[in-house]
Structure formats: structure tokens, C-alpha cells
Amino acid sequence: MPQKQTGDYIVNSCTMYIKPEEYGNRLFSVIGEVEDEILSPLKPFSIIQKSCAYYGVDYEGRRKGTRLLIDYSRKLPIVIEPINNIYTFCTASPESPKCIWFFAEHIKDYRRVSARETLVIFRHNQTHIFPVSYNTFNTQMLRTSYLQMKLMQRVEFSKKQLAFMLHGTKPSKASESNELYLNERK
Template structure:
């Protein structure tokens, strides 16, 4: 542990301060240790349950988030999840989310990572805290790249949609209104001349 006081709580929702959620064995059961920038929490739920509940907390179910990731980036294994895009809450799993040892890491908080051994990587977070995870540095790298790609694709869609709305509100409607008024003026002119 990093000298942080660990608070045991019933429910935990991932938020913009959450750096990672990892499984811990507590009393013979798998719990979750949620590490935030300045706090640590112990929850009786498994990490995947916390991810699922956090998706629901922000209004979308986990399965929909998975389908969205597949649709946006075309991957189907170890899928990164957009928990809440407005606050840039994107998490990636270190192994298959179905495995009990899966750790979920927040993309936004990772500053860098280093290889410690073949199956261990140190992740240094933006608050300068570092943790060693039982996963290869190449896995951390590929998961970060996928999650960054997911974030970029989503932002492109949002931006593209915003432009469509802007152009449809400004462009064609203004042109049509102008064309109609010219047509109307021409008709009036013809009527007045007769």
C-alpha cells in the first residue's frame, strides 16, 4: 500500500479521481481495492461488478459500452470501456475482464510505465504514485493504445456530429429560405406587372 488510509465501503462508483481498481482477497472473498488520487477504498464487490455498476451509475449498461467499443474500434478482446466520456473516464482491463485477477486502469491518470520483468510492469500515475502490476509492459502499452484510439474515435464522432448539426442549422436551411424568398419576390413582381 502507499501509506494511504483504506476505507471500507459498501458501494463504489468510479469517478474522475479513480486511478485503478484491482481485486484483493479479503476474508476468503474477492473484494476490490479502488485507488484514487488521494484515497483508497475497499469494496465487497469484484472489480468487474464495480465497472458494471459505474456504467449504470452514468446511465448506460456495461454490455452497451462493450458493443460501443467494438463498433468504434473493431476489437473484441480485453475491451476498454468508456465509463463516462464527458469527464474522460476511460478504463482498460489488464487481462480478460472475466478473469478474477483482472485490474482496471484509468487511461487519463497514467503518466508512463516501465517493464519490471516479463510479467510485471510499473505504472507511474500523474500524481507521481507508482504501482507494480502483474502484467507485461507490452500489455499495458497495447491496452493504452487501444483505449487512446477508442477515445479519439469517440471524440471524432462527437465533433463530426457537432459539425453536422451546425451546418444543417446554418447552411441548407438558410439557403432554402433565401431561395424561397427570391422565388416569392419574383412571383410578386410577375403579379404586379399583370
């Protein structure tokens, strides 16, 4: 059982995963952070929704934005907070009591353990075995990477547009002087 407990948790740059845990007849969340494991009485999906709202956009808005960017409709990765690179993906339907949420920034590697289990190696060399198939985990990692790439492309394109609007085009300079050609015309 995790050492720390909280009733109010917001995803942050230290969050590595949020997994469901049954205690009696209630579903709680075990939150893996870089230095800690925390128990929350909230369901994993509630923490994700609350965290999106905390950073200024509701979950549905994030979900719709993802769908527009990467053109998928199921088990969508979510950008919780793009400035700090907080992207998450789910391993099942978000409302499912078996759904685990992973935060891509912390994942160093992952390997198949069995047909229904994957070993996840986090950046700080912590390892955990999770009850999710390797294929599901790999697909979700790829979708999350694709979402990150598409969002970065849009940001870069916007930066280039802004630079063009502020500075316009600059005339190109020839590598040789035009004096030679001006003298020939005389």
C-alpha cells in the same frame, strides 16, 4: 490494507485503478484514487458494471459500442462516462479474478519492471508496480487511446453537421470588388 472501506463504490474522475485482492476465500477490490486507497467487498468487474449503469448505460451497451468503434473483440476498453473523460481498460478477461482495471486519464507513464510486471506512474506522481506484462499494458493503453480518438472524431463530425444544418453554407467573399467588372460590361 487500505484505510477506507465502502460497500457501495461508483467510479469517478478520481479513480486511478481497481485491482482484485483476496481476503480469505473472497475476492474484494482495492480502489486507488488520487488521494486515497479504498477497500470494497465487490469484485472489480461488479464495480465497473455498476458504474456504467450509474452513468446511464449498461456494461454490455458500452462494450458493443466500443466494438463498433474500434473493431476489436477481446479485452475491450470501456467508456464509463465520456463527458468527464472516464475511460477504463482491463488487463485480462473482465471476469478473471486477476483482472486489474486502469483509468487512462490518470496514467502519466509506464515502464517494464520484469516479464510479468509493469511500473505505472500516475499523474500525481504516485507509482505502483502491477502484476501485468508491459506488452499487455501497452496494447491496452493504445486501444484506449484509439477508442478516445474515434469517439472524439464522431463528436466533432456531429458538431460540424449540426453547424451546417443550423447555419448552412455562407457565401465566400472575393478579395476584390466586383465594381470593376460591372463597369467594363457597360
